[in-house]
Amino acid sequence: xxxxxxxxxxxxxxxMPSWRFFEVIRPSPRIEFALLGDAxxxxxxxxxxxxxxxxxxxxxxxxxxxxxxxxxxxLYLLTCAEKLEEGEDAHCRDAILRSIRSELRSREPEEQxxxxxxxxxxxxxxxxxxxxxxxLSPPEPPPSPDDLHHLRKLGFLRRQSLFFGGIxxx
Amino acid sequence: MIFETAxxxxxxxxxxxxxxQSLEHVVLAQRQLYAGYETALREEQLFxxxxxxxxxxxxxxxxxxxxALLLISTAFYLRRYAGAFNGGADRMGILIxxxxxxxxxxxxxxxxxxxxxxxxxxxxxxYFISGWVKITKPAWRSGEALRDVFLFSAYPVSEALRGLAExxxxxxxxxxxxxxxxxxxxxxxxxxxxxxxxxxxxAAFHGANALLFGLNRFFWTWLTAYPCLLWLxxxxxxxxxxx
Numbered sequence: 001x002x003x004x005x006x007x008x009x010x011x012x013x014x015x016m017p018s019w020r021f022f023e024v025i026r027p028s029p030r031i032e033f034a035l036l037g038d039a040x041x042x043x044x045x046x047x048x049x050x051x052x053x054x055x056x057x058x059x060x061x062x063x064x065x066x067x068x069x070x071x072x073x074x075l076y077l078l079t080c081a082e083k084l085e086e087g088e089d090a091h092c093r094d095a096i097l098r099s100i101r102s103e104l105r106s107r108e109p110e111e112q113x114x115x116x117x118x119x120x121x122x123x124x125x126x127x128x129x130x131x132x133x134x135x136l137s138p139p140e141p142p143p144s145p146d147d148l149h150h151l152r153k154l155g156f157l158r159r160q161s162l163f164f165g166g167i168x169x170x
Numbered sequence: 171m172i173f174e175t176a177x178x179x180x181x182x183x184x185x186x187x188x189x190x191q192s193l194e195h196v197v198l199a200q201r202q203l204y205a206g207y208e209t210a211l212r213e214e215q216l217f218x219x220x221x222x223x224x225x226x227x228x229x230x231x232x233x234x235x236x237x238a239l240l241l242i243s244t245a246f247y248l249r250r251y252a253g254a255f256n257g258g259a260d261r262m263g264i265l266i267x268x269x270x271x272x273x274x275x276x277x278x279x280x281x282x283x284x285x286x287x288x289x290x291x292x293x294x295x296x297y298f299i300s301g302w303v304k305i306t307k308p309a310w311r312s313g314e315a316l317r318d319v320f321l322f323s324a325y326p327v328s329e330a331l332r333g334l335a336e337x338x339x340x341x342x343x344x345x346x347x348x349x350x351x352x353x354x355x356x357x358x359x360x361x362x363x364x365x366x367x368x369x370x371x372x373a374a375f376h377g378a379n380a381l382l383f384g385l386n387r388f389f390w391t392w393l394t395a396y397p398c399l400l401w402l403x404x405x406x407x408x409x410x411x412x413x
Binding site: 006007010011013014015017018019020021022023024025028029030052053054055056061062064065066067068069071072073074075076078079091092095098099101102103104105106122123124129142143 | 190194195197198201202204205206207210244245248249251252253254255256257258260261262264265268292295296299300303304307309315318319321322323324326327328329330377380381384385386387389
């Protein structure tokens, strides 16, 4: 019964939405990550996760009007980052770590380092932009070789997307 | 627009929206599987089922039953992401699905119209409330809020767009254009040409958000709800439905 009520409660924001879009422009989170030598280390070489390109061609913009999975994932991660700003949230932390790890694996298949991420916020203070680190995740070790071997045996580690040419292609 | 046409048009558009979204989620799940996260398999399966149901909805078979099954799968989807994946866009999609399913399963035509009318009312509110909360804020009236969106928010899809933050006059005009369009939107219901024009402008607004901020789901989902307004206006004003 509790599970049912919890599921029903998740529908309420859709049934009675608030529609208060962009009411206030809050400090904006940015996700950064670092690869660590071991699980005990602390990140030092921080990189932005999926930094925005300098420019996007008009055709790319039009394409993204229809097909936009990574950008839609970015928007979801933005929500997760905002929740982590307010307090520890295992679900949101896990979502961000999985996305970073997936991105790394798609670009560097052999990458197996321990991963850590942080959230920095940007806000305007007068005419200057201020940056502040508001969250630091615990280090996450990579999936064990046994887990990857198990998944490979079951055929779940496939490079080809079900519908499209390659995972990198999205 | 007559009721049955509006309902079916919304159904087709929603089916296409859900089909495309499901494909996106399948690809995202496959990325996570490749990274070694076995639980992504459940996600992949969930969205393959949703995609299949969306395809059946597109064909028009048993829309009430299919809608109910989609709602059950939505419960799993909401649990998986602890809420809507894409915020307001996906919440509107779920609302459309709820109202469509209720309209199909309603025992009387009056109740079916009430369900669809609820969607129309929420669509109007989505513009009016959004406009109202902006027009009552000094930061929006001065254009500073829109400037901040381009200056430091995570929304612009490229760094080059941040340069728009320096075009203050343009942003002031843009902010007021959006606020007035949203706040005055309910008045468009009084006259058919005004409603058509208002819907064209709001579609352009959503299109701009899709191109500038990557909010493509908002564009397609809001357009999906437009037929209910065309029907509601015919219903309330007695105007001749043109479809």
